[in-house]
Amino acid sequence: MKSMNRVRWTAVGSVALVLVLLNACDLKQVLISPEQPGVIGPASVASPTGAEALRVGALGSFKAWFAGGGVNFANLPMLSDLLTDVWASGDTQSQHNETDDRTVGTGNGVLSSAYQAAQQARGLALTAIQALTQYVTPPPAAEIGELYFAMGMAELQMSEALCNGIPFGSMANGVPVYTQPITNAAGFTLASARFDTALAMVTGTDAASIAIHRANQIAKARAQIDLGNYAGAAALVADIPTNYQYLLTFSLTTTSPELYLLNYTQPSRFVVGDSFAIINGAPSLIKNALPFASAGDPRVPVAGSTSNTKKAFDGSTPWVGQLLYGQTDPFPVLTGIDARLIEAEARINTADFAGMFATLNALRTSPQTIGKLPIPAMPALTNAPTTKDAALTLLFREKAFWQFGRGFRLGDLRRLIRQYGRTQDNVFPVGNWFKGGTYGTDVNLPVPDAELTNPNFHGCLDRNA
């Protein structure tokens, strides 16, 4: 009898406990509802203002991979310039060093981050375009056009810097849509299509629409140059004013240009490149390298020198800092000067060497502005080239100074090989590398191993220029 009572007591008490706990819906809600007030969820972006916020975020991502980036790590334009003579590595990080000496591995973590940031910015731009189209009536043409510009610039810059075989896929409802890797030429065509979409869409006459339209014109022209369509490219930019600049701006409270972070102040991880390096205490010429640091050219103002006793981040490389882009200075993505240089190159390809020479001198002899730095008028060039080869050498040297640090140089050096028949050892830095050993033979950056997750990707199609 007692046993039965115990069983009953136990059962009744326990069942009551369980029932009370299980049936107290309100209690359960309070106990385990996933309250996360610190989290911004999908509902926050399902509105016109939410779509606008996504647009701003997407443009921020564009700025980050193109001109900003990680504090200690190069973005894609800087990394591509590091492979050339624009920069030298003053860093301890092997990723920067192996890029500088032209032996870039597919496991390079800095490259992986730079590549990922550029690809992600494409996706975020597309997401913003979709949100603006869905939630804003009518869809804002200029804003969407600017986002297409951002997408196209990512595809263009990657195709100029990376090897043949870059995939450009997309996300659909949170699911990856992997595509086949494409050649660089196909990448330029893809980018051109983005710019075409923007150009067709952005037809307004307000200042913003005009600025975005012009940016797409120059960008498409750059892609056409990459494809060898020189005349078409020149036609596209004919109406671009020389003083036009599409600028990315910075502030103390947000981000700073990566060139500032990695180079502007001593000691820095990058130093401005030169035509020589100090090896074992003595100057050693670097074949094919331009003297950005020592030329005294007003387009590349510098502090320090290649024989500086003040050192870069690694404690041994003489520090040379560029003075174009300070902590809050605007960074030009594309400019009217770029447009003129496109025209100059088109003239070379019609054997109008004098016209090309005149274009270059027109730029030099007038005051210009790069970012916010006024460039005073410079003396005109003398000794006009009479051969295509000499004209190319002159043009690409001028390009290198006008476009210093903006991610043009690698694409240009590759084009000297691909489109103008030069060999890599007559274009890229070769010989002894100042930190030991010799320069490698890379003429582009590989698609990093991070892409191997893509089942269609098995490495670069080729590493040719």
Place this chain on the structure above:
Amino acid sequence: MGIARFARPASLILMAGALCLAGTAAWAQGTVTGHVTARSDSQPIAGVRVLALGTNAAANTAQDGKYTLIGVRAGSVEVEVLRIGYQPLKRTVTVTNGGTTNLDFQLAAAPVMLNEVVTTATGEQRRIELGSAVSTLGNVSERVEQTSITNMSDLLVAKVPGMTVIPGAFTNGAPNIHIRGLNSLSLNNSPIFVIDGVRMNVGGSSSNGGNLTAAISVLNDIDASTIEDVEVVKGPSAATLYGTDAANGVILITTKKGKVGRNRWTFSAEQGSISDKSNYLTAYMIWGHAPGSTAAIRCYTYTISAGSCIADSTSSLNILKDKTGLSPLATGYRNQWNLQVSGGTEAVRYFVSGGLENETGPEKMPGFSVQRLDSVAGGVRSEWNRPEYYQKLNLNTNLSTRLSPAFDVDVTAGFSKVDEGLPQSNNNTFSPTYQSMMGPGFRTAGPGYTGIGNLGEALNGYNSYVPSEIFRDVNQNASQRLIGSLHASWRPLAWMQNDGSAGVDWNNRTGIFLCRFGECPAAGTLRLGATSSTTTNDRVFSMKVISTSTWQAKPWMSLKTTFGSDYTNVENDGTSASGTQLPPGAQSVGQAAVTAASNVLWTATKTWGYYAQEQVALRDRLFVTGAVRADENSAFGTNFKKVVYPKLSVSWLLSDEPFFPKIRGLDQLRLRGAYGASGVQPGATSALITYSSTTVNQPVVAVNQSGTDTPGLRQSALGNPNLKPELSVETEVGFEARALGDRMNIDVTYYNKHTRDALISQVIAPSVGPASTTVLRNLGSVQNTGIEATIQATLVNTQRFGWDVTASASHSGNKLVSLGLDPTGVPNKTIGTGSIRDSVGLPINAFFYRAHHYNDANRDGFITPNEVTVDPNVSFRGYSSPRDLASVANGFDLFSHRVRINSLFDYKGGGMIVNTNLSFQCSSTPKPCADVSTVNSPLARQAAAIALIGPFTNGQSTTAVGYLEPLQYWRFRELSATVFLPQRVVKNWLRGETGTVTFAARNLHTWTNYRGIDVEENGIPIFAFSNDVQNTTFSQGSRRYYTVKLSLHY
């Protein structure tokens, strides 16, 4: 706000518990009282656990050895008394309804000291009832008093087979703790901690304002001297009822409680030194000249071979071992004071403790830097002079009251305040370790080295910054923490006990970084002044109700039924602020010209679990326990509601069976087996699609040269509505044997754990432009197996001399069984592309490297890039964490037990470790490593360096495999000598009862072939982080302690 959120569910749970337990009825019950004394000298024994078997009645003996068991069911009851150091004793007594029965015990000392009572999720249980292995440290007070225990890591390291503890670097470094290896690819592999029933936060570590300092441990907030015992519940088979998050094991900490009797005071004072005897790397330089030149240049082995450098001489400099005033390391010191009092009556017992601990680490401004600061800064602030320090204040109290014979309330509160400073470390030019080991290999100007820093200071062989600058980069942490709990126990009936508890672990942490104007290294704009401050609040709320009923169904069978429910809410929030460009003298963010701030609203992970357990005891020698627990959790995906964990265990005291033959020398044999499941929950927001805010400076028109800061959003996580916990199911079997007249105890356990639904951060290729390149999915499964063994033996136990030894060993392994399918439906074979990968058939976090080969083809004694080939493909190179653990602890009692010598040696092996310091030294300018900067470098070492740095013109990749070394070592962990002060000295001179003086040392020597700083270098915040691989990048090694401690008992 947090309290309100907590209070409501708390009250509801307690009300619910009260409802179901409402109503009491008189039941036949009585009282048993008695006296427990030692058989050897009839002295009373305090702290004996007295249990009325088959009932819930339990008590502890007071200082006079007396105990009182109330509410014991009437009838014949078996009473067992258990105390560590004594043999268990059982006697039967007849309890009369309403009467008091006397039952005395005399206990014989046990040569081998085992803790016979352990704490489980459902309350106290005898060890023999458990089907799974539970390790107890036992008698922590004695360990703390008689060895050099400076923090919780010291207490835990090398004490439990199967538990890997790698202590942290620097003072208060965060340890890396794993039990039975790794079983999660993406989540934390560390055990959870429960202190006095309250879930304890151990995951946070202050950020030092975001700078790269070593991880610090909030685990060490606990004062080891206040701990009564620590139990290690090793796997899901034992941890089932601890629910989601317990699959990695549970470490239960029980703090000291008041004991019945007069006030007992304990005072201790400790003084000691701290030194760093690590194998810091020497920087080398081969001096030479180019052919045809007399100018000195730096040679490397490969440039000598290439003929571009002719070697003249070699120099070397080891700054960290330097004795001439260059080293930033000196002798640190430590002191600690503790005062504790305990006492009370049956009605009210109390324990109060206070402690103060100070450590000043070995980091110290060297003399030449002091001289510089004297001249340029007007002196040296103490925070610059000794940047590594730790100060901790602890206050703990416990009050246990018996409000009625059927109702007890126990309140525990512990407060700690920690202030700490650390220099920078890791892969960081402000790290003194980096600066010292990456120097040129000489002190003054030479090739590639001016010897003068950016501020005109003499570098003295440091790479680019010297301590006079980098130690002015101030990094400090402060923490205030309160861990409190309220426990109530109600026994309305002789066969029913209801327990409820609620507690909170509340931790506020602040990290500050400060570079005043004109101070710190000349890097970027730092000397314009910079500061930052981060504040983090971690809150863990725990509540629990349990109802346990017992039933003596038959004289030979008793049943114990338990229903329970518990709730855990882990919350955190924080703020951060930073400022740059400080005016002279300014120190705070508000004084900076440019400021930025952010705050994180709280996030919470809530778990509500409920469970039932039935235990059957047959003749008190066969114990079968079955249980099931269900958990709901806020971190699960919206499509996943509940997880259920079953458990079944059997413990069989085989040697007590009549049929078991008498085997000479064998005193007891127990077989045990357990099956159980548990889980690890995803992160609080892992299931959610989330967006992050971003402020973008946007021009109104794209041609404008300046813009306005504009708020924006970008998706940051893809979310997964199907997310569920990782489910680990474990089976373990083992036996315990006592032999040779209880002089030896052997405990062997084999386990097999299978984790399915393992969370994997599925990588998404960047080319699709994903908002996040990973998404967490339940894709994988992992198999863990292992064996653990412990032998405790008293080899000699005479009046004059005693020798006891505890040896333990364990081997564990894990294997990835599956990594699920990739987005296209193809089975994943490998995740990861770097040197750490997860690959099917291989262990978690396996090392993968390309092999290299070399041949000194021209036989010139040097290796050049064209003499090294690197395999094109990577291959598996080994585990990244130790698999084999062993320890040997010896105790010697000398001079008629007046002196006790303790020693502890431990072994770790079976894994690999990357010697990052050396590889960095060889690959980064000025490459001062021995491999390429000494002319007599062995060919194999030269080849390792060449394989690492190349450059190769044939397109082959570089590899760091030459810097992957076996993780294998023995460490002389502890040595101590405790002198028991003569009674006359203690009583007459110190007016105490007993007293000891302990001379102790820690980390005395390491036997290893590892060529890095220290095989236990532990440089990044890995404790409670997903990356469980040791990082050996310019941190520092284990510290050697020499201490002397006086302990007096009154």
